[in-house]
Amino acid sequence: MASGLFGMAFIPYYNHLMELLDTNEELKKSAKGMFSQMCxxxxxxxxxxxxxxxxxxxxxxxxxxxxxxxxVDPYQSMVETLRKLNDEDKAKLVKKIQELVGSTGIEALTRFIASQAQREILVNFLRKAAEDFKGG
Known part of the structure; x- marks a missing residue:
């Protein structure tokens, strides 16, 4: 299975994504605003x-x-769902995010969220992915 997951090369990207979700206040604000407007x-x-x-x-x-x-804070719920993914689902998530960002580089992900519109796109994508992975 490791060869199917590219020798776990997705892990640094996934870890960076989770760090951004945990520490980036602008992502949290974008998510909370979207969730509140929707729900x-x-x-x-x-x-x-x-x-x-x-x-x-x-x-x-x-x-x-x-x-x-x-x-419960829906943003934290989404983050917790993404944290609990198995390695195969993490790899799928990373691949889809890299397609969304248009690059496989970690720096590109960080640059991507610099724009409010792109933060909202990413959060909306992650929310939908978390729902899909939960089966909801």
Missing amino acids: WSAGGALVGGAVGGPPGAMIGGIAGSVIGYCR
């Missing part, structure tokens, strides 16, 4: 609307916002 109140509004029509949607949206605020 807060949407689920509550949907359920509330299904149960109580338009007034239920409004109440559900408010309740969903409060619950979402109190829930």
Whole structure:
């Protein structure tokens, strides 16, 4: 299997990615903003609307916002999911990120996240990948 994983050459890149996710405040801000825009109140509004029509949607949206605020940090949940990947999935993730970044170099990944738009693209990609790896 090591030959299929290129002798574990993906590990330094993966480790750098995880370090960036742990320490880069701009990535965290991008993720939190995206997650909050996507999740807060949407689920509550949907359920509330299904149960109580338009007034239920409004109440559900408010309740969903409060619950979402109190829930686990989705960014940390995503990072933890990515940390728990097996080596084969880590290699797949690294390959896809390298394709997204357009380079296999670690420095290119660091440069890639310098732009707000690219940070959002990366975080959105990682969120989707974490969901896929979880089977969700």
